[in-house]
Amino acid sequence: MLTILLAVILTAIAAAVYNYKSDFWRKLEKFPTISPRYPFFGHALSVAVPREKITTVLHDLFNTFSNWRTIWFSMGPYQCIFLLHPETVQPVLAKNTNITKSELYKPLLGWLGTGLLTSTGPKWKKRRRMLTPSFHFKALGSFTQTFNREARILVKVLKKKKEVDIFPYITRCTLDIILDAVMRHQMYTQEKGDSQYATAVSEAVEIFNIRQFNPLLMIDWIFYLTPVGRREVKCLEILKSFTNQIIKTRRKEFLEENSGENKPPGGRDAFIDLLLRAEIPGEGPLSDEDIREEVDTFMFEGHDTTACSLTWTIFLLGNHPKVLQDLRQEQEDIFHDSLDRDVNADDMKEMVKLEAAIKESLRLFPSVPIMARKCEEAFEVDGFEVPVGTQLMIPPFYLHRNPLVYENPLEYRPERFLGEEADRHPFAYVPFSAGPRNCIGQRFAQMEEKVVLSHLLRNFTWESCSSMEDNPPLVEIITRPSKPVDIRLTPTNQNDDE
Numbered sequence: 001m002l003t004i005l006l007a008v009i010l011t012a013i014a015a016a017v018y019n020y021k022s023d024f025w026r027k028l029e030k031f032p033t034i035s036p037r038y039p040f041f042g043h044a045l046s047v048a049v050p051r052e053k054i055t056t057v058l059h060d061l062f063n064t065f066s067n068w069r070t071i072w073f074s075m076g077p078y079q080c081i082f083l084l085h086p087e088t089v090q091p092v093l094a095k096n097t098n099i100t101k102s103e104l105y106k107p108l109l110g111w112l113g114t115g116l117l118t119s120t121g122p123k124w125k126k127r128r129r130m131l132t133p134s135f136h137f138k139a140l141g142s143f144t145q146t147f148n149r150e151a152r153i154l155v156k157v158l159k160k161k162k163e164v165d166i167f168p169y170i171t172r173c174t175l176d177i178i179l180d181a182v183m184r185h186q187m188y189t190q191e192k193g194d195s196q197y198a199t200a201v202s203e204a205v206e207i208f209n210i211r212q213f214n215p216l217l218m219i220d221w222i223f224y225l226t227p228v229g230r231r232e233v234k235c236l237e238i239l240k241s242f243t244n245q246i247i248k249t250r251r252k253e254f255l256e257e258n259s260g261e262n263k264p265p266g267g268r269d270a271f272i273d274l275l276l277r278a279e280i281p282g283e284g285p286l287s288d289e290d291i292r293e294e295v296d297t298f299m300f301e302g303h304d305t306t307a308c309s310l311t312w313t314i315f316l317l318g319n320h321p322k323v324l325q326d327l328r329q330e331q332e333d334i335f336h337d338s339l340d341r342d343v344n345a346d347d348m349k350e351m352v353k354l355e356a357a358i359k360e361s362l363r364l365f366p367s368v369p370i371m372a373r374k375c376e377e378a379f380e381v382d383g384f385e386v387p388v389g390t391q392l393m394i395p396p397f398y399l400h401r402n403p404l405v406y407e408n409p410l411e412y413r414p415e416r417f418l419g420e421e422a423d424r425h426p427f428a429y430v431p432f433s434a435g436p437r438n439c440i441g442q443r444f445a446q447m448e449e450k451v452v453l454s455h456l457l458r459n460f461t462w463e464s465c466s467s468m469e470d471n472p473p474l475v476e477i478i479t480r481p482s483k484p485v486d487i488r489l490t491p492t493n494q495n496d497d498e
């Protein structure tokens with residue numbers, strides 16, 4: 001009797017799994033897709049090419065679908081729906097329903113835990129509400145001093161060079177900025193070169209990239225048996241112990257500062273100070289681990305993203321001398337009283353052309369090339385039902401190059417973001433994502449980039465040694481250049497105070 005009952009239950013479970021599976025596949029098979037789809041690998045073999053070629057391969061692939069809207073792409077165990085058009089992206093980004101990040105973010109969890117970028121549900125909501133006021137324009141004003149100081153150091157370092165790969169210099173500058181802004185820690189990487197911490201940050205990011213593109217390495221026990229897995233353990237040890245040490249010191253200083261109500265020495269808050277002081281209603285203050293997750297999330301999200309955006313802007317300007325000249329003129333018009341002074345909030349508002357130039361480079365090279373969510377609530381796009389359990393892939397990189405949205409999408413033309421031409425579908429341009437899970441650091445990044453570029457424009461003119469075709473981007477966790485970004489610099493301001 002028991003055997004029969006067990007057999008009935010097992011058959012019912014098998015039938016339910018089969019029905020669910022077949023329903024799932026039936027829904028997916030309605031989407032435009034490519035063939036062939038191999039067992040186990042799915043479509044992954046179509047992108048099994050060297051890293052620097054993936055961008056072009058995917059672009060050519062999307063081009064075969066003349067409407068650039070939705071595509072089903074099977075990556076081994078992951079069934080991905082690519083959303084490539086503002087109208088197909090909107091139902092995901094604009095709503096509060098599918099806000100959970102995809103399993104493809106798993107490589108980040110070892111370092112970031114469930115900080116703001118990777119958390120979901122009530123934890124994400126509470127943290128987001130708590131952190132949002134710290135990123136308002138006024139609250140960010142206190143960081144202008146840090147941006148100006150580090151930009152001046154960058155200029156000083158670059159004045160000793162004629163031809164440089166600009167990327168590492170910019171990366172050190174943005175790292176020093178974010179370390180100061182987040183932890184109020186000055187590491188002087190710009191002057192002293194990469195520290196153990198800086199090296200561990202770039203190594204960790206490189207390991208995430210390796211892992212994300214290899215489904216076998218996404219399985220924890222396999223990953224940690226490999227040399228790259230062991231390398232990650234070492235990197236994370238360095239990264240976490242650095243942050244933990246700073247939290248410990250700051251907490252002690254806070255207690256000494258009498259319950260943390262006083263401003264810290266130096267007169268301004270770093271993000272870590274706000275976290276130490278924060279209380280979540282009904283839960284109380286954050287633990288050291290809670291703070292570490294958020295601090296490390298800002299470190300990760302807040303330095304490589306701006307470094308890449310600045311680097312691509314410099315690279316593109318070096319390829320477009322007329323735009324570069326116009327921007328230098330704009331700076332002269334703003335700073336005619338003193339070309340050497342610091343940038344302030346009013347100056348930033350006047351940098352209209354510079355803002356358009358940065359926006360246009362983030363269109364072509366959005367720092368976060370692909371965002372991915374888990375479909376937890378089925379919805380419709382273009383008349384097809386997206387089933388629960390798929391990975392929703394939103395690639396600003398390709399959305400921004402959609403020929404149905406942007407005329408001559410591969411042309412660098414900052415005018416696209418000026419005057420009437422700037423009016424377009426609200427989800428056509430999403431380098432900082434959009435909707436409830438957009439980038440909390442957007443204003444911080446925009447201010448930082450304006451200040452750094454303003455100092456560069458007032459002190460140099462430059463040309464790029466390679467063209468866009470010669471330096472294809474690597475579309476990985478961050479849109480990075482695949483080759484050195486060599487720039488020929490000519491100083492235009494001999495004042496050594498800069």
Ligand code: HEM
Nearest residue numbers: 116117301302305306309367368371431432433439441445
């Ligand atoms: C040019 C610079 C930047 C770009 C292009 C950028 C872009 C983005 C994008 C696209 C997302 C959404 C990611 C996703 O859904 O997977 C995001 C999220 C986030 N960014 Fe940024 N970011 C930049 C700079 C910054 C800075 C400077 C900070 C902090 C100081 C920051 C902090 C964050 C955080 C915490 C999140 C997660 C927000 C949430 O889910 O609630 N970002 N960023």
